[in-house]
Amino acid sequence: MSALYLLILASIAVAATFLGAFIWSVKSDQFEDQKGASMRMLYDNEIIQDPIIEITKE
Amino acid sequence: MLLVNEDSDLLVEEAPVKTDVLCYHCGAPCIVTGINIEEKAFCCDGCKLVYEILNTNGLCDYYKLQSHPGLSQIKPIRNYKYAYLDNEEIAKKLYKFTGGQYTIVTFYIPGVHCTSCMWLLEHLNKLDENITESRLNFTTKEVTIHFRQEKISLRKVVELLATIGYEPYISLDDSGKVKAKGFDKAKIYKLGIAGFCFGNIMMMSFPEYLSHNSGIEHQYASLFRYLNLLLSIPVFFYCATEFFTSAWKGLQQKMLNIDAPIVLALLITYSRSIYEILSGTGGGYLDSMSGIVFFMLVGRVVQERTYRSISFNRDYKSYFPIAVNVVTSSGIESRSLEMLKEKDVVQLHNDEIIPADAIVVKGNARVDYSFVTGESDPVVIKPGETVYAGGRQVGEELTIQIIKPVAGSYLTSLWNHYAFSKNKIKENKDNSAVHLLSKYFTYVLFSLAAMTAVYWWMHDPSKILPSVSAMLIVACPCALLLAATYTNGNLLRILSNNGLFLRDASVIEQLGNIDHIVFDKTGTLTQGSNHFHSSGHQLSEQEKNWLYTVVSSSKHPYSKALVAYLGKREKLKVAGWKETTGKGLEAYIDFNRILVGSAAFVGVAPAVKEKATLYVRINDKITAFFFIPEFRENVPQVIPKIAQHYTMSLLSGDNDKQRPLLQELLGIRSDLRFEQKPIDKLQYIEDLQRKGKKVMMLGDGLNDAGALQQSNVGITLADDINNFTPSCDAILDAKKFERFPSLLKLARSARSIVILSFIVSVLYNFIGLYISMTGRMSPMIAAILMPVSTLSIVLITTGASSLLGKYLGLSLKNQ
Numbered sequence: 001m002s003a004l005y006l007l008i009l010a011s012i013a014v015a016a017t018f019l020g021a022f023i024w025s026v027k028s029d030q031f032e033d034q035k036g037a038s039m040r041m042l043y044d045n046e047i048i049q050d051p052i053i054e055i056t057k058e
Numbered sequence: 059m060l061l062v063n064e065d066s067d068l069l070v071e072e073a074p075v076k077t078d079v080l081c082y083h084c085g086a087p088c089i090v091t092g093i094n095i096e097e098k099a100f101c102c103d104g105c106k107l108v109y110e111i112l113n114t115n116g117l118c119d120y121y122k123l124q125s126h127p128g129l130s131q132i133k134p135i136r137n138y139k140y141a142y143l144d145n146e147e148i149a150k151k152l153y154k155f156t157g158g159q160y161t162i163v164t165f166y167i168p169g170v171h172c173t174s175c176m177w178l179l180e181h182l183n184k185l186d187e188n189i190t191e192s193r194l195n196f197t198t199k200e201v202t203i204h205f206r207q208e209k210i211s212l213r214k215v216v217e218l219l220a221t222i223g224y225e226p227y228i229s230l231d232d233s234g235k236v237k238a239k240g241f242d243k244a245k246i247y248k249l250g251i252a253g254f255c256f257g258n259i260m261m262m263s264f265p266e267y268l269s270h271n272s273g274i275e276h277q278y279a280s281l282f283r284y285l286n287l288l289l290s291i292p293v294f295f296y297c298a299t300e301f302f303t304s305a306w307k308g309l310q311q312k313m314l315n316i317d318a319p320i321v322l323a324l325l326i327t328y329s330r331s332i333y334e335i336l337s338g339t340g341g342g343y344l345d346s347m348s349g350i351v352f353f354m355l356v357g358r359v360v361q362e363r364t365y366r367s368i369s370f371n372r373d374y375k376s377y378f379p380i381a382v383n384v385v386t387s388s389g390i391e392s393r394s395l396e397m398l399k400e401k402d403v404v405q406l407h408n409d410e411i412i413p414a415d416a417i418v419v420k421g422n423a424r425v426d427y428s429f430v431t432g433e434s435d436p437v438v439i440k441p442g443e444t445v446y447a448g449g450r451q452v453g454e455e456l457t458i459q460i461i462k463p464v465a466g467s468y469l470t471s472l473w474n475h476y477a478f479s480k481n482k483i484k485e486n487k488d489n490s491a492v493h494l495l496s497k498y499f500t501y502v503l504f505s506l507a508a509m510t511a512v513y514w515w516m517h518d519p520s521k522i523l524p525s526v527s528a529m530l531i532v533a534c535p536c537a538l539l540l541a542a543t544y545t546n547g548n549l550l551r552i553l554s555n556n557g558l559f560l561r562d563a564s565v566i567e568q569l570g571n572i573d574h575i576v577f578d579k580t581g582t583l584t585q586g587s588n589h590f591h592s593s594g595h596q597l598s599e600q601e602k603n604w605l606y607t608v609v610s611s612s613k614h615p616y617s618k619a620l621v622a623y624l625g626k627r628e629k630l631k632v633a634g635w636k637e638t639t640g641k642g643l644e645a646y647i648d649f650n651r652i653l654v655g656s657a658a659f660v661g662v663a664p665a666v667k668e669k670a671t672l673y674v675r676i677n678d679k680i681t682a683f684f685f686i687p688e689f690r691e692n693v694p695q696v697i698p699k700i701a702q703h704y705t706m707s708l709l710s711g712d713n714d715k716q717r718p719l720l721q722e723l724l725g726i727r728s729d730l731r732f733e734q735k736p737i738d739k740l741q742y743i744e745d746l747q748r749k750g751k752k753v754m755m756l757g758d759g760l761n762d763a764g765a766l767q768q769s770n771v772g773i774t775l776a777d778d779i780n781n782f783t784p785s786c787d788a789i790l791d792a793k794k795f796e797r798f799p800s801l802l803k804l805a806r807s808a809r810s811i812v813i814l815s816f817i818v819s820v821l822y823n824f825i826g827l828y829i830s831m832t833g834r835m836s837p838m839i840a841a842i843l844m845p846v847s848t849l850s851i852v853l854i855t856t857g858a859s860s861l862l863g864k865y866l867g868l869s870l871k872n873q
Binding site for chain 1: 198243246250262
């Protein structure tokens with residue numbers, strides 16, 4: 001049954017890692033501009049005319 | 059001033075609707091045809107110019123990302139407008155960073171709205187190689203630009219933005235506040251940590267709930283308990299801190315706010331849990347405690363969401379220019395407004411705002427005071443007479459001498475009134491019904507606790523402490539707080555989706571208590587003095603004089619309206635003046651052929667809009683004027699609906715020419731007052747409040763600023779919510795004015811929703827109280843009651859407010 005001690009600690013450690021990731025993401029301004037990133041990915045490369053128009057018009 | 063006769067068909071024909079030709083740049087219908095590049099049509103020269111700039115720089119992908127992404131360029135930007143940015147003192151205040159080769163500056167750009175905007179603003183380096191980087195925050199509409207300050211001046215950067223149609227909004231006053239407005243990261247951290255701890259504590263409490271009937275888990279019991287204790291430390295000492303500080307602040311002011319009983323419950327829960335765990339007598343109630351903290355934090359985050367691109371706190375400084383051109387012995391220099399002294403001589407151009415009370419030295423002043431007084435017609439002022447701050451010069455260049463410093467001027471002195479010194483946000487919160495309710499709740503709770511203590515003292519003194527503490531834990535008024543925060547949060551969302559943006563949640567309750575509405579006239583109910591919108595070629599001052607000369611001799615209603623629009627002007631020598639009935643006017647001035655009349659008469663393709671349109675052709679340049687109806691769209695339908703629930707008055711800075719019309723609109727019982735100065739408006743609201751009225755002011759301009767501040771709820775009606783609005787409690791999108799009655803109804807019902815869900819939660823509380831008073835409270839029951847009551851409150855509040863919104867025909871989704 002002592003395996004349970006290890007498992008409990010491991011599970012908390014995993015959860016704490018996610019909490020750390022969350023705090024890091026807030027700290028590094030990832031929630032500052034939520035709309036911008038989704039648009040920016042559309043024009044990273046030169047635009048090929050037709051498909052983009054269809055996407056943005058939706 | 060309704061000069062336009064509905065059935066007059068002499069000059070203008072209702073233009074037949076043709077296939078819409080939309081401007082390639084901004085998407086506005088092309089009233090005037092002929093401004094083309096290849097097959098692309100433009101509505102005005104401004105839009106065409108932007109296209110040309112982008113085209114030569116290979117930036118036409120701008121038009122591929124989104125069709126018609128541009129902003130209308132119909133109002134040209136004066137080329138000396140940003141001259142003040144050459145003044146290093148002023149420029150320095152705008153820099154975010156400067157050093158070495160590069161300077162970084164951030165601008166707020168109200169016009170940002172789509173993917174194309176973003177794409178273009180992030181490709182500024184293609185337009186000018188000295189701009190090294192630009193990045194847009196789409197949510198806040200702020201663009202951060204890195205540039206080589208030795209190669210390109212700040213003024214050039216701003217002018218570049220302005221030429222491509224993204225004129226930044228520059229205000230020294232605002233620049234400091236924008237940063238503070240960013241979202242509260244500490245709150246998000248607290249939320250995340252509370253969520254993490256709550257989840258884990260809940261998980262580790264499960265064995266505890268079931269420990270009655272199995273022995274295997276027992277050996278782990280103390281491990282789980284101590285882990286829970288460890289996890290609860292950040293919840294109590296970090297996440298819950300804002301409740302402690304708020305309760306403490308309230309107590310310092312001898313106020314029992316809603317956070318006080320919550321803090322009491324938290325304290326008791328925490329200390330009892332620690333005692334139980336350390337003494338080994340039980341598992342404590344840490345799961346309930348951390349759950350409550352988590353849900354309350356969620357509620358607060360939902361309720362306190364802010365509209366980050368809207369500013370509610372602008373004062374007159376945002377309206378005024380940042381700097382003016384001062385004439386000194388060594389020439390003209392740009393000087394910031396704070397440096398402006400009495401006796402300074404200032405040069406003003408067309409459309410510039412008079413910064414301080416002054417005497418006209420040279421030039422003919424035609425001052426538009428609509429900003430300050432609401433008076434719609436420009437006033438002619440001769441040299442030697444006084445002009446007041448806030449007026450806008452229309453026409454020629456003007457030289458004035460300042461007689462009072464900016465802060466002491468007639469208009470700005472309004473801000474010294476005590477109405478501006480009170481803290482409305484705090485007042486709203488202190489008077490909130492939730493706080494009142496919680497006060498009674500606390501009294502009832504304490505008397506019940508005392509009764510329980512007395513009862514057990516007589517029967518079994520050892521049960522006093524456990525039962526009383528259990529009772530205080532269970533009866534935590536967090537349900538009331540949750541009910542209020544979740545209702546407000548959802549209402550804020552619905553209201554903003556329907557065009558009403560509130561400064562904060564406390565305004566909802568104020569909105570529900572209103573019984574009297576005061577309207578401003580110009581700009582709110584009516585659309586101002588200009589009964590025309592013009593499009594196409596922009597007339598110069600000289601051309602306006604020509605047009606005035608031609609139409610002033612005509613008796614036609616449209617001609618008369620145009621004369622009123624142009625204002626009194628010089629009459630010039632005219633040759634060959636001819637009026638063709640049913641078609642239009644023709645005349646020559648200095649060999650310039652001038653035609654005024656229908657589309658066919660002037661020789662253009664008819665307009666695309668159904669509006670009555672008048673065409674003017676000067677040589678080969680064409681301008682279209684179309685009439686704007688007297689009232690704002692929807693006003694005649696909306697006002698009667700509002701009248702069913704509220705008494706109304708109207709305050710106008712204008713004269714009483716429109717009294718009969720307005721009296722008919724607002725009803726006979728409504729009080730109409732004309733020629734009201736800003737301070738009169740403020741005092742009128744004060745008088746109403748003294749009579750016990752809860753007043754809402756609906757205004758639009760700086761002249762309403764005092765009244766907006768004094769009223770219980772001050773709402774600004776804005777055509778563009780990102781534009782300049784005076785300080786207020788809420789901003790209403792003018793395009794969605796027809797939903798205003800429904801929005802008011804929704805706000806009125808907020809209190810009933812809160813009370814309904816509160817009653818439900820009180821029911822749960824009674825069950826819990828009964829159990830704890832009889833001394834049978836177990837962690838298991840507490841662990842079930844807490845989430846169930848919280849969930850039902852969340853469901854009832856958001857469900858009821860959404861249903862009601864739907865019933866009132868409001869849109870629940872963001873459009």
